[in-house]
Amino acid sequence: MKGLARLAVLFTMTAIGVSAQTNQNNNSNNNNVSKNVLAVQTLYNYLIYPNSQQVFPASGVSPVDALFSPVGVQGRIAPLGEGHDLMTVKKTFFGVKISQSSPDQAYVSLTGVTFRSITDLSPVVLVVVDLSFTPGVNAFLVSPFQVRETGQFTFNKAGQIVSFDLQIPYYDFVFFNILGIELSNPNVVTTVINQVCAVATSAPCSGMNAQYNGSFSTCAAYLSTISVGSFNRLSANSLTCRLTNLQFVQIDPANDRTNSCPVLGQTGGNQCVDTPYSTYFTETF
Numbered sequence: 001m002k003g004l005a006r007l008a009v010l011f012t013m014t015a016i017g018v019s020a021q022t023n024q025n026n027n028s029n030n031n032n033v034s035k036n037v038l039a040v041q042t043l044y045n046y047l048i049y050p051n052s053q054q055v056f057p058a059s060g061v062s063p064v065d066a067l068f069s070p071v072g073v074q075g076r077i078a079p080l081g082e083g084h085d086l087m088t089v090k091k092t093f094f095g096v097k098i099s100q101s102s103p104d105q106a107y108v109s110l111t112g113v114t115f116r117s118i119t120d121l122s123p124v125v126l127v128v129v130d131l132s133f134t135p136g137v138n139a140f141l142v143s144p145f146q147v148r149e150t151g152q153f154t155f156n157k158a159g160q161i162v163s164f165d166l167q168i169p170y171y172d173f174v175f176f177n178i179l180g181i182e183l184s185n186p187n188v189v190t191t192v193i194n195q196v197c198a199v200a201t202s203a204p205c206s207g208m209n210a211q212y213n214g215s216f217s218t219c220a221a222y223l224s225t226i227s228v229g230s231f232n233r234l235s236a237n238s239l240t241c242r243l244t245n246l247q248f249v250q251i252d253p254a255n256d257r258t259n260s261c262p263v264l265g266q267t268g269g270n271q272c273v274d275t276p277y278s279t280y281f282t283e284t285f
Contacts, residue, residue, distance in 0.1 A: 034120045035159045039067050040127060044113045047097065047131065055094055056251050064090060068161045075164040076285045077149070079171050081235040081271060087256060091248050096131060096147065096168065108142065109134045123155045147174055165285040172231035183228050189239065193223045196242045199249055200264035209257045211265030222266055241272035
């Protein structure tokens with residue numbers, strides 16, 4: 001039952017405002033960091049509260065947007081998923097944790113970004129990054145933990161990110177062994193379905209954006225027929241994919257919910273859809 005309590009607050013996790021730690025391992029010294037390296041460091045700093053509040057503003061333009069190419073941008077993080085336009089690329093990158101609320105509401109907080117290595121091989125920047133998480137006062141039996149991202153960013157001549165291809169190994173280990181979310185537990189599955197359907201059939205997915213014709217029971221019936229899925233492969237027609245995307249639906253500007261709400265719906269909104277394993281090797285980023 002501990003997994004149920006943790007699941008209920010998992011996607012309201014917040015991060016405390018601490019500076020990212022940077023360990024550089026590249027051909028530039030600390031006083032002569034390349035523009036591309038600086039862009040990557042800046043992007044990761046936006047994972048940390050309160051910087052993260054600027055990523056998806058209710059109105060206006062996010063300062064994060066200027067880091068990306070306005071044309072042809074795309075990105076992938078295995079197992080989180082992939083994006084092929086600015087909004088879905090941002091959701092892919094910040095899908096590991098987007099913190100919008102104050103630390104006093106935290107269950108688990110993203111508290112640090114440590115670059116184990118960052119190497120400029122223009123137009124590519126290679127990274128090995130540790131993301132540190134700290135449990136809040138209500139996170140009983142949860143110890144501080146880290147996840148590691150490795151991969152590369154590719155830049156255009158203007159110094160903007162045109163693509164990234166990253167991996168987070170052992171992602172499901174974090175959810176099962178550290179956070180105690182047991183997807184084999186029927187009670188946990190029921191909780192996930194209830195959380196998804198509550199959002200998919202009412203505010204913020206209301207009116208024209210409502211899924212399942214606004215029917216909670218229709219939503220629950222459909223989600224009971226699909227795979228629970230795995231946190232090791234979130235780009236799938238699964239409950240875990242929809243659960244992960246809840247955080248974005250709830251913070252999206254109203255004018256983007258026409259794109260984000262269908263992710264929770266029956267179609268999966270081009271995000272929660274089954275893709276052949278072979279596409280991981282045939283797609284290029």
